[in-house]
Amino acid sequence: MREHPVAVAVTDDLRRSRLTVFFRFLLAVPHVVWLVLWTIVVWIVWVVAWIVTLVLGRLPAGLHRFFAAYVTYRAHLTAYLTFAADPFPGFAGGSGYPVDVAIAPPVRQNRWKTLFRPVLSIPTLSFWFVSWTVAILGWFVGLFLGRIGRGLRDLGVLGVGYRARVRSYVFFLTDRFPTPDPEVILESLGPPPEHPVRLVGPRDDLRLSRVTVFFRLALLIPHLVWLYLWGLLVWIAALVQWLGTLIMGRPIGVLHRFISRFVRQLVHVNEFGFLVANPFPGFTGAPGSYPLDVELPPPSRQSRLKTLFRLLLAYPALAVSGALNGLLFVDAVLTWFAALAIGRAPLGMRNLSAYAVRYLAQLYAYIFFLTDAYPNSSPLEGAAPADVLAVAALDPAA
Secondary structure (H helix, E strand, O other): OOOEEEEEEEOOOOOOOOHHOOOHHHHHHHHHHHHHHHHHHHHHHHHHHHHHHHHOOOOOOHHHHHHHHHHHHHHHHHHHHOOOOOOOOOOOOOOOOOOEEOOOOOOOOHHHHOOOOOOOHHOOOHHHHHHHHHHHHHHHHHHHHEEEOOOHHHHHHHHHHHHHHHHHOOOOOOOOOEEEEEHOOOOOOOOOEEOOOOOOOOOOOOEEOHHHHHHHHHHHHHHHHHHHHHHHHHHHHHHHHHHHHHHHHOOOHHHHHHOOOOOOHHHHHHHHHHHOOOOOOOOOOOOOOOOEEOOEEEOOOOHHHHHOOOHHHHHHHHHHHHHHHHHHHHHHHHHHHHHHOOOOOHOOOOOOHHHHHHHHHHHHHHHHOOOOOOOOOOOOEEEOHHHHHHHHHHHOOO
16 A cells, blocks of 8 residues: 555653643633634635636645645644643644644545545544543543553544544545554554453455345344343352452452453454454354454463452543444444445454454453453554564654
């Protein structure tokens, strides 16, 4: 795939000023006023740009600079408001911000894509509520820790990058349809540390059966009934596991295996239901029984303090999961139509959905005491510690 004309660059060091974090939304008031005024002008100019691009087959350089400055400014302001970056942004959309975008010069564009650009842009409007979740959690984290976690920052950057590409598409800076693929948008970032819960299996098989896609909801019914009945026992087992882990400092082996099968089954059903994978899953949650499987850790020592307050500690992760579930639903609807038309899942949407499912697996593994490793909200797949150190040596922002 050729390089995307809208690139994201991150030089943020994760440190946050508690003072500016506390007053962040108040400090942003002048930006909000300026944004409203600039946006009114932008949409008036948009009508002219649409007609000119239809006639000339490209956006004139002056209009390109005007829209590019606006898109860049919106990216900086979004990064500031979602705590993906810390410095107060400028008002002109210049370069050099810790979360920045670089937009390629104007090129020729397809007139048919330009003609139907307003309609083609509708499916891209699905990431806004995730950014609000990141903003709320980022405020609390930045205020109490004086820094923000790598995972939460990466999720914020994903929202900034995707929305910048959406606006670049809407404002005729490019006719490349924006992809929500985390691996593409965050390609300039190194991988985070590897989490003990991860997806394993082939990542390049995008084929989906049109027949099973069409009847996907009906095919899910027996699995949903089975998961509900199984889940009743799992919650009882989890209570016993909680007490056992508090006493022994490690989970009870037989309960760990029982709950692991349930979490694995839950992941398989989510992958099938949300069109991340194609085969009809089994009912046992056996390891290796599904093409895109989840790897779960064996029983090991866990912090008793984390175990005691596990459900309370899980609340921020539940908020992130709730936002991602909404995104997952929208992604599945769009993938359903795409799969019926072309017989496969679009790569970007499949990778975004796989990330959401992976996070759900990490959340359940944490809640059910399979691990005390907190869910990693970074949309990027983790790497082994040695690989992370090698990347960090080359890129401090990683």
